[in-house]
Amino acid sequence: MSLSFLITSLVIAAIPGTGAVYTLxxxxSRGTRAGMVAAFGCTxxxxxxxxxxxxxxxSLLYASHEAFLILKYAGVVYLVFLAIQMWRDDGSLMISQEADKTPVLQVIRRAVLINLLNPKLTIFFFAFLPQFIPQNSSNTFFRMIFLGFVFMVVTFVVFAAYCLAAVRIRHLIVSRPAVLRAVTKTFAVSFLALSARLALASK
Structure with a gap:
């Protein structure tokens, strides 16, 4: 594993996307516990x-235009669903102590689906990992597995940092209903924008 791989992974993980937005x-809305669970689920x-x-x-996904479109639009629909749900649920952030008791499995399920329904991530791994594996390597399979899990660790660390940063300013938001509503709407619009970006994405 090279330093360039770590730096590249860190940059890619730090770029705001659906996982980062969901973790934030x-x-x-629900505090450190839910944020860390979301970071873990996205990972x-x-x-x-x-x-x-x-x-x-x-390679099959890349070659099959139909398979790519099916997975892509499933992701688009799910992101739009989350956007609508967040836009309509104005009161979800108001009772912070109760909100923090949201079932762990529910948070993980949403987080996993957010990343699972993104075909670009599969193609990214397909194009990204081989660049850091020496040619004529005798254990290419295990090297890819190792690098993939290193990328996952980097992703979790970055998302956990997002979580801790958000929690530090949380008290400034939950104590101000107007700001709270604005933040909720902002996240809803962010999910909608991410769904549009995914809809326009090509292989």
Whole structure:
């Protein structure tokens, strides 16, 4: 594993996307516990894409336009659903102590689906990991698995940092109803914008 791989992984993980937005929204709305669970769930959502890349399924997804579109638009629909749900649920952030008791599995399920329904992530692994594996390597499969899990660790660390940063300003938001509503709407619009970006994405 090279330093360039770590730096590249850190930059990619730090770029705001659906996982980062979801982690931030859970951290602000429900606190540290939910934010960390969301970060963990988004990281778990990487595993299927890593598995697809190392087993060659990514090449099939890349070659099949129909399969790519099906997975892509499933992700778009889910992001739009989250956007609408957050836009309509004005009171979800108001009772912070109760909100922090949201079931762990519910948060993880949403987080996993957010990353799972993004075909770009599979293709990213398919194109990204081989660049850091020496040519004529005798254990390419295990090297890809190792690098993939290193990327997951980096992703979790970055998302956890997002969570802790959001929690530090949480008290400034939850004590101000007008700001709270604005933040909720902002996250809803962010999910909608991310769904539009995914809808326009191509292979």
């Amino acid at each position: 929204s859970e951290s602000i 778990l959502g990487i595993i299927p894409h890593l598995a697809a890349a190392v087993t060659g399924l990514a």
